[in-house]
Amino acid sequence: MRTTLISLLVFVFTACAPPETKITRLTPSVSVAPGEIAFGEVVPGHRIEREIQVVSAGRATLEITGISLETDSDAITIAFDMPVDDDGVAVELLALSPSDTWPVTVHFEPTAFQDYSVNLLIESNDEDQPVLSVPITGLGVVGPQPDIALDVESVDFGTISTGETATAYVLVNNVGDGPLTIHGTEQAGSGAFAVLNNPMGQTVAAGGAATVLLTYTPDGGMTGHSGTLTFLSDDPDEPEVNVTMTGGDGGPDSDYPTAVITGETEVNPPQLVMLDGSGSRLGDGDGDDTLTYAWRLIDGPSHSNASLVSPSSPASYIDIDVAGSYTVELVVRNESGMSSAPAQHTIRARPVEALYIALTWDTHDSDVDLHVVPNGGLWFGADDLSYCNTELSWSSGGTGVHSGDEEDGFGPETVNITDLTDTAYHIGVHYFSDNGGMTTEATITIYMNGEITETRSTTMVHNYFWSAGHIRIEGDEALFVPSDSPASISTIRECEAE
Ligand SMILES: [Ca+2]
Ligand SMILES: [Ca+2]
Incomplete structure (x- = not known):
């Protein structure tokens, strides 16, 4: 009935004279700032981040029902999830009052030398543009890149008498044109092999090389041993490269004990942190042997006084005293003296206080x-x-x-x-x-x-x-x-x- 009356009134006004005032309905409207993202030229393997603000630009509450990429892209990704309600359930619509904004983070990490283009779609109750499309573009380009190349694939130490140690080296070459960062090493198999100078954190200039010294000390009364050393680096297509190590007749394939460390990786200093090695395992054929434990702090911030509280127990505390990065190593041995490859665990002590x-x-x-x-x-x-x-x-x-x-x-x-x-x-x-x-x-x-x-x-x-x-x-x-x-x-x- 009311509709009829208003129509009638409008009709009457129209008939008499044109209305001076316009009746504006309060409508929701969606807008974004910026209106597009052009990442420009980025070297594959690098990751760039930008932010888009979704703006409630109308005079009524904007209800967003979805923010997504039109097509999947392995290079362009967004970090967006619908907020959750008090029960932890994602809401179906995100309500933004007039002039409220909501950030959406966009990442670009090209994997190849090519153009990338995708649309970000924002679905809302904006009647004029129920789906707002935001173009995102980027280009993967050639740039300085590290390229790791070991000088050998395997090291054979030959036969060494019990109680003696043989030394060998591996050259970690950087044959790329950008600096190479060696994040660290991982070792598997026998613990008769050791890395003498851990290259953790070392940077190798383009065209340069790092020399990594390895030792072999036969243990456990065995006629031979084998193991693997893995180098972890920022080489974009070979983040892990391996060298195999053998001594004597090569020994068994899988009978070595295995050291396993569990514990926190991010702590707020100062803090006493427990590291647990009780998940370490005996080799296949060791029956009811018990393991012995040897913990060692191999890297920490300068001036830190951190030490391991019980370095020969299955679990040990470390007193993290100052902010920085700490790396601890554990080697386990069975009763015949056969040792595991060292397991490593890195704790980053980062103050969370203001x-x-x-x-x-x-x-x-x-x-x-x-x-x-x-x-x-x-x-x-x-x-x-x-x-x-x-x-x-x-x-x-x-x-x-x-x-x-x-x-x-x-x-x-x-x-x-x-x-x-x-x-x-x-x-x-x-x-x-x-x-x-x-x-x-x-x-x-x-x-x-x-x-x-x-x-x-x-x-x-x-x-x-x-x-x-x-x-x-x-x-x-x-x-x-x-x-x-x-x-x-x-x-x-x-x-x-x-
Ligand atoms: Ca490479
Ligand atoms: Ca003092």
Whole structure:
């Protein structure tokens, strides 16, 4: 009935005089920024990321029912999932109020030297364009590329007497025109073979080579051994290449014990991390033998004091003390002395706290202290986060935890601060006791939201205090402002009583 009345009114107005005002219906409208993505020229194997913002550009709620690529592409991909409701179920439509936006991340990782083109489709309740199409293009081009080439496919150590060691080498050539990064090695088969100089993290210039030394020490009273060494690198088409190793008559194929490590790979330092080797296995024919365990830390950040707590147990703790990457190796042996190839496990210690500060120093017989105070606080006062107060919730905001006093080399002493507030945190370093270390070089490293943002060093002597600078916090931003005054003598040696 109402419709009829409105029609009638409109009719009446139209009949009398043209209406001065237009009645606008509130409609949803979809838009994107930018309107297209052209990745341009990218070398195969590299990955580029861009973001598209889907914009609710109308005056009514925009309901998005799907965001997808028109055709599958092995080079262009999107990172988008419908958000989930309180029960964890993906919603069927994504509602955006007028002028709201929603990001969609697009990746381009060409695999070949060719043009790529695909449309991103956004389905919504926009009546004018229920499916909005956004063109995405990119081009795979020739660029500097690493190319790994081992000089041999196999190494035969020949027959060696028990108790002796033979040495051989493998050349890891880079025959490409871009730098090659060797991520590490993996070993399988017998543990009679060892890598003497692990090339983990090494970069080989274009046209260059890395020399990797291998040893063979017959074990387990066997007449021969065999194993495989795999090199892991950033070669785009050969991320893994193998060399086989044999000694004596080659030995059995599969009877070696196998070392297996399980444990966390990402931790927040400082943290005690348990590594479990109890999943290691005996060789096929070893019956009821028991295994012995040998853990070893083979790589860690400089100045870390991390060590394995029980290096001959099935499981061992490692005390991760400072941010960085740690690699641990485990070798297991059966009762006849036959050893496994070493298993490796890498732990990345990455501070998740908003602000993380680490102090290290380079002499082992010096006691250096890390102090942090917010604006308005005093060194050695009640607001000084240091060995004096290792946990503080400042009245000005922010909560800080100090890892505690290290009284000899090389640190670290660390500070984690969460619930940051807009203030400045001042960093002080005090050379408290010289137990023979004399001059030491103190280094502070600052991480903001898990990423390293600043490293500063200075030379200090006993009783000197270094005001290293302050970190100014403004919202999500942190700015380190170094101090221009050098370390100077300080007579204060005691914390103020609370
Ligand atoms: Ca290659
Ligand atoms: Ca100390």
